[in-house]
Amino acid sequence: MEKLLEVAGLKKYFPIRKGSLFSRETKYVRAVDDVSFDIHKGEVLGLVGESGSGKTTTGRLLVRLLKATEGDIVFEGKDTQAMTDAQFRPLRRDMQFIFQDPYSSLNPRLTVAHAIAEPIRLHGVATGKEVEERVGDLMNTVGLNPRMASRYPHEFSGGQRQRIGIARALALNPKLIIADEPVSALDVSIQAQVLNLLHRLRDEFGLSYLFIAHDLNVVQHLCERIAVMYLGKLVEVADRESLYAEPLHPYTQALTSAIPVPNPRAKRDRVLLKGEIPSPVNPPSGCHFHPRCQFATEQCRQVVPTLKKVNATRSVACHLY
Amino acid sequence: MTGTPSLNVVNLKTHFFIREGVVRAVDGVSFSVDQGEVLGIVGESGCGKSITARSILRLVPNPPGRTVDGRIEFEGKDLLELSESEMRKVRGNRISMIFQDPMTYLNPTMKVGDQITEVLRLHLDMNETQARARTLELFRDVNIPEPEGRLDNYPHEFSGGMRQRVMIAMALACEPGLLIADEPTTALDVTVQAQILDLLRRIRDDLNSAIILITHDLGVVAEICDKVVVMYAGQVVEQANVYDLFDEPKHPYTRGLLDSLPTPEHRVDQLKPIPGQPPDLLRIPKGCNFAPRCAYCMQKCIDEEPPFREVAPGHMSRCWLDSVTQTAVAAAE
Known part of the structure; x- marks a missing residue:
């Protein structure tokens, strides 16, 4: 399969000032710390992690809503990091973003038609009557009645608002859609509607997705490959089946065993983690997960594990493997 | 020890009187919870689950909200009859609440x-x-x-x-007799959620408290609840012990909720969502509240409100389909 997006050594450090107003000491929040992955054409890659793991920042770096501190983002063979903003702009058409909160990502003063037409007009894809037609088509595609266009x-x-967000993202016929928790604000019965829609659109338009979520159940439904993130680093990347059947990284094991299963008879060996995710300003030495890991050894406290391939479809960053 | 009732709610109605009309947020809700038991109240946004909890503690802002009917029996008293100062002695003492x-x-x-x-x-x-x-x-x-x-x-x-x-x-x-937890883990990460659920389970076992857990997450319900009440548009549509509810959901809404869940066990390419959206509480349909979204809707469902009745031992459902037809429906699927 052809690679659509290649990310290598991606880092984003946010500076924060500690101490007094005049102190010179600057610390960094290592939101994304040396992350590498690929997305193939037509593939759905899931990026999972808990709050503060850096998954959203990663998504934003890809579409340059944030500038990376270091690292390469190669889209269709073009290195985007070397580009100026003007050079990058045409690529924005190919990479679109769907936000978590459909309430705050839409301008309350714009009608739906206007909101969906905005990217079409900005990129000069269509003019006049064509815009209107295109908006109608898009609304149909995402399951909204075009008669509601003036609302x-x-x-x-x-x-429905999330559908509007999706229509907007589709307006420019993108190749890659980065969806940041697109269903986590929705009720389950509505969530299923939107997941089905995303699934259908992918087949219809040959889209690739980076699907960012904290809910492993949702991720496994849509994604063929899943990357698990913890405190700014990828700890495991695997195809869906093997990730659920046999999670390798102790963090993935804890995460998969913590998902509540809607079956009261499910008897499970739960790996109950101690404590919570540490601060990314002062991440633990060595493996970031070691203070919460039951298998931690001296090596884990000192040496940062790198993501290594364990077989054709999966890699893990852990000294156990 | 279970079996001793801690709280008994009978025909609770809490309505909101606003300019546009009357919002029947809680409309005839009944359930009971025993000591040492966890009762789950499940439903989607706007189904009235949180207002039910707040009504028990009489925390619904008035105006516009008012509990217009029903009884809330707790430790031999009807909470709705208590004076405000008596009620203050109950809140945080005999009944406590934790929030999302x-x-x-x-x-x-x-x-x-x-x-x-x-x-x-x-x-x-x-x-x-x-x-x-x-x-x-x-x-x-x-x-x-x-x-x-x-x-x-x-x-x-x-x-x-x-x-x-x-x-x-x-x-x-104050070692309360009843703990009401309103979406206590919704804002937390899954690994932390697992820790908190573990803690709640320990509280039930060690203190023999009754717990009402309000949640939208059926996974959480299956993890911790003994008994479940499913709410839809202000009413209880189904009530059963947790095993019966998941093994044999009777109400089409409950079945729809379970079908729309992505789970590792039933991985299909297409989920089966419930079409449409919950009704506007100002414009409640005449018959069954769920009829407009229901796959098994009959003429009777549109005309008449279904009774809340026992369809199997200890298993209540608010639906016109009788248990025989339902079995036929399940078999036909």
């Missing part, structure tokens, strides 16, 4:  | 230790030293690491999971 966002429910 | 977002309910300008000792001094008449010792004990019970040092911290110095532990410690301060 405002507040007149729609959460699920 | 602990930060909103903790006082940000007060040390967490003081917030709990305040409860103890107010309700149990303890002196400063006793209250502090008890608070320390409570912090240990909810597994807050290094509790001595944490008493004098402010809420912002705690992480989300730790704040929820502080809330739980506060709720347990």
Whole structure:
């Protein structure tokens, strides 16, 4: 399969000032710390992690909503990090973003038609009557009645608003869609509607997704390959089947065993983690996960594990393997 | 020990009187919960589950909200008959509540230790030293690491999971007979959620308290609840013990909820969502509230409201389909 996106050694450090107003000491939040992965054409890659793991920052770096501190982002063979903003702009058409909160990502003063038409007009893809037609088509595609085009966002429910967000993202026929927790604000019955829609669109338009979520159940439903992130680093990348059947990294094991299963008879050996995710300002030495890991050894406290391939489809960053 | 009823809610109706009309947020809800039992109330946004909980503690803002009918029997009294000062002795003492977002309910300008000792001094008449010792004990019970040092911290110095532990410690301060937890883990990460659920389970077993857990997550329900009430548009549509509910859901809404869940066990390419959206509570349909979204809707469902009746031993459902037809429906699928 052809690679659509290649990410290598991606880092994002946010500076924060500690101490007094005049102190010179600057610390960094290592939100994304040396992350590498690829997305193939037509593939759905899931990026999972808990709050503060850096998954959203990673997504934003890809579309340059944030500038990376270091690392390469290669899209269709073109190195985007070397580009100026003007050079990057045409690529924005190919990479679109869907946000978590459909309430705050739509301008309340723009009608739906206007919101969906905005990217089309900005990129000069269509003019005049064509824009209107395109908006109608897009609304049909995402399951909204085109007669609602002149309404405002507040007149729609959460699920419908997320559909508007999706229509907007599709407006420019992108190749890659980065969806940041697109269903986590929605009720389960509505969530299933939107997941099915994303699934259908992918087949219809040959899209690739980077699907960012904290909910492993949702991720496994849509994604063929899943990357697990912890405190700014990828700890495991695997195909869906093997990740769920046999999670390798102790963090992935804890994460998969912590998902509540809607079956009261499910008897499970739960790996209950101690404590919570540490601060990314002062991450633990060696393996970032070692203070919460039951298998931690002296080596884990000192040496940072790198992501290594354990077989054709999966890699893990852990000294156990 | 289970079997002794702790709370009995009968035909509770809480309505909101607004300019546009009457919102029947809770419309004839009945259930009971025993000591040492966890009752789950499940439903989607706007189904009335949180208003039900708030009605029990009489915390619904009035106006616009008012509990217009029903009985809430707790420890031999009808809570709706109590005066406001009597009610104040129940809240935080015999019945406590924990919320989704602990930060909103903790006082940000007060040390967490003081917030709990305040409860103890107010309700149990303890002196400063006793209250502090008890608070320390409570912090240990909810597994807050290094509790001595944490008493004098402010809420912002705690992480989300730790704040929820502080809330739980506060709720347990007076060893309540009933603990109401409104989406206690929704704002937390899964690994932390697992820790908190573990803690709630321990509270049920050690203190023999009754717990009402309000959640939208059927996974959480399966993990911890003994009995489940499913709510839709202000009404209870199904009630059963947790095994019966998941093994043989009777109401089409419950079945729809289970089908729309992505789970590792039934991985299919297409989920089966429930079409449409919940009704506008100002414009409740005449017959069954769920009829417009229901795959098994008949003419009768549109015309007449279905009764809430027993369809199998201990298993209640608000649906016109009888159990025989339902079995046929399940077999046909």
